[in-house]
Amino acid sequence: MIQVNGLTKDYGARRAIDNLTFDAEQGEIVGFLGPNGAGKTTTMRILTGYMPPTDGTAMVAGYDVVEESLEVRKRVGYLPETVPLYNDMTALEYLKFMASLRRIPDTEDRAYESLQAVNLEDRADSFIGTFSKGMRQRVGLAQALIHRPEVLILDEPTIGLDPAQIVEIRNVIREIGKDRTVLLSTHILSEAQQMCDRVLIINKGKIVTEDTPENLQSRLVGSQRVVLRVRGDSDGLNARITKVKGVRTVESKPDGSVEFEFGAGEDARPQVAKAVVQGGYELLEMRPVGLSLEEIFLELTRENSEDIKAS
C-alpha cells in the first residue's frame, strides 16, 4: 500500500529526511517512532500529497505521490498533528463540508456515521470552537475516516488526550487498522508497542531500525533480566547470586525483589535458583523482565547521535 524509496526532503540547507526507504502492507498498522524533529511529520506530509520530496519516490495505494497527487489524496485520510479545524462551524457542518469535497453523495448520513464512529454524535450541532482537545482530536479523526480511505495517516493521534480518551482512540484505530493500512507517528513508546504491527524508529531524518515490537525487544536485549523474590530477610542474597557463573549484575529493587542480569545464551537461572535455595532462602518467584521499548529507544537514538557526532 505504501512504498517509499530513497525519500529525501531539504528545507533550504536543512535536510529533514534523508534517503528513507520503507514499506507498509495492506492491513498493517505501522508506527513511526522518534523524537520531535526526527522527520515524522515531513514524511507524512509527503505521503499525503501536501508537498513534493526533494528526491526519491513514494507510492501510496498504487499511485505516485508527485505525479498522481490527486489520486493519492482521494485514497488517503490524514490527521495532521495540529488537528486544524474550523472553529466557526459545527461538527456536522464541518464533516459535511469535507464529505462534499470528497464527492460523497449523502453527506449528512456519512457525517453522522463518522461522528458515531468516534462517539461524538451527540455534539453534532455544537460549534467546534467549544470542543475540548480530545473532542477536537476525535472530529479530526472522523474527518480522516469520512471517505473510508484505504490508507490512514495519523500524525500523533493521541497527543494531549487523557488516558480514557487514549484508550478509546486506540481502540478505534485498531478497529480501523484491521482491513486498512494505518501509518501513525508517536513519540510515546508504549503506544507504539500496543498499537502497531511494526515500528520504524526514526531519528534525525534517518530510519534507525525497523521491526515488530517483540522482535525489537529481543533483538536489542543482548542480555536477559530476571527478577526474583524470596520470603523474608534477603541479607547476603545478592552476594550469593553474584557468585553464580554468567551473572553480570545484581540489583536490589526498592520493592524488596532482586533483579539480576545475565548474557543471552548463558541461562543462569537454574544455577541462581539452586544458589538461592541452598542459601536457605525461600524462593517465592522468579520471572523474566523485558527491556522496555523506552530503554531500547533511548539506547538507539543515543547511539545514533553518538555515531553522528563521531563521524
Added chain:
Amino acid sequence: MRNIWIIAKREFDHYFISPIAYVVAFLILLTTGIIFAINIYYFIQNALQSFGQVPDISPITGAFGFLLVLSIPAITMRLLADEARMGTLELLLTAPVRDFELVAGKWLGSLLFILTIVAVSLVYPIILNGLVSPGIDQQLVMSSYLGVILVAAAFLALGVGISAVFTNQVAAFFVTLMTFVFLWWLIGFPAQVLQGSASEVFRYLDMKTHFYDSLNLGSIKLADLVYFVSLIALGLFVGTTAIETRRWR
C-alpha cells in the same frame, strides 16, 4: 470543477457570520444611500430648470467604484491568509482539490457576497424608476451595474491572489489596498506626462477609464471586457501560483 462551487458556498455562508462583512455592507449601502438621497434632492430642487434632464444612477454606481477600492481589501484579506494561519490550509491541500479550484472557489464565494450587496442596492434604480416618469433608462442601469460587477470581480480576484501570498491578514490587507489605489488612481498619471504610445499604455491600464468612460455611460466596449477579464485571470493566476509555491516553500 464542483469543488469550486463547494468552496464558494462555504465562503459565502461564512461571510454572513463575520462582522467585517456586515460592516462593509453597511458602509457601502449607507454611503450609496446618502448619495442617492442627495441626488434626488438636487433633482427635485432643480426640476424646473432641468430642461428635461433625466436623473440616472451613475452617481451611485460611480461611487461604488470608489467604495470597492476601500472595502474589498477588508473582504479578501482573510480568505487564504486565515486558512494558512489556522492550519486548515494543510487540510485543503491534502484533500482532492486542485489548487486552482481552491483559489477560484474563494473568489467566487466573495463575489457572490458582493453581488448580494449590489443586489440590495438595486432598490435605488427601482425607486428612481418609480419617481421619474416615464421611467429611467433601464439599459443604462444594466450597463452601469455590469461595470460595477466587473470592477468588483477584478478587485476580488486580485485580493484573493494577494491573500494567498501572505499568512498575515494585515499584510494582505495593506498590500491589497495599495494595489487597488495604484490601479484606480495612480497608474493614470504617467499618461498625462508622457506622450505617444507610452501615454496610451498607461491610460489603458488605468482602471477608472474602463468604468467611468464607458460602462458607466452605457457603452460596452470589447477592450473593457477584455481588460476586466484579464485582471480576473491575473488575480486567480497569482493566487494559484502562490498556493503551489507554498507546497514546496
Added chain:
Amino acid sequence: MKEMNEKKNQSAARNYSIVALIFALLACIATFFLGITRGLVSMQVFSGLQAADVNRWLLVSGGLIVLGLAAYAIMEPDRVRRFFTGRQARYGSNALVMSIAFLGILIVGNVLAYQNPVPVADLTEDKTNTLSPELSSALKTLPTKVTATGFFSQNSPTDAADKLLNNIKANSNGKFDYNFVNPDRDPQGAKEAGITGDGKILLQMGDHKEIVAGASESEILKGLLKLLNPR
C-alpha cells in the same frame, strides 16, 4: 578549538553573504530609478541632465547588481548551485515560465482588443454614447489635444452639454478635454475668447480657436473640422 574557529568563520561568511545580496538589491533599486530618470530625460523633463550621463550611471548601477550577485555566489556556492538545479529550481523555473507565458497572453489579448475597438453594445436609449462616425474619425485625426470651454451662465444649464462633452472626451483617447466657465463670473475671460451670448463653446487646439454655437454633435464636429483644416 579548530572546530570552533571554523564554525565562526562559517557564520561570518553567512552574514557577509547577506550583505552581498542587500548590496545587489540596492543596486537594483538604483537602476530602477535611474531608468525612470533616463526616460524623463528623453522627454526633456530635466534640462540639466544629459542622456549620455544617465546612460553611464545606468551602466554603473547595472554592473553593481552583477557584482553583488557574483559576490553572493562566491560566498555561498552551495546555496547558489542548489538554487539552479534541484527540484525546487525545476518547479520554480516552471512557475516562472508559466507566469511569463501567461502575462504574454494577457498582454497580447488586451493589445488586440484595444486596436480593434469593437463596441459590444451601446445600451443608452438614444444611443447617446456612440458618436457619429464622422466625429469619431475627426477625433482620431486630431494631431494634438483639443480643449473645449463652455461658457454657460447661471441661466443656461450645463447638464446636456456636460453629458455630450463628457461622452466625446470618453471616446477621444485623451485627445479631448473640456471645462465650463461662467461668463458672468469671468467677463474678462469671455471677452478675450471672443464669446458673446450664452451657451457657446470655445474649441482650442494649440493656437487655433473656433467658436461653436451650441452643444450638439454636429456643431462640435463642424468646429473640429475647421480646426483640422484651417483656411
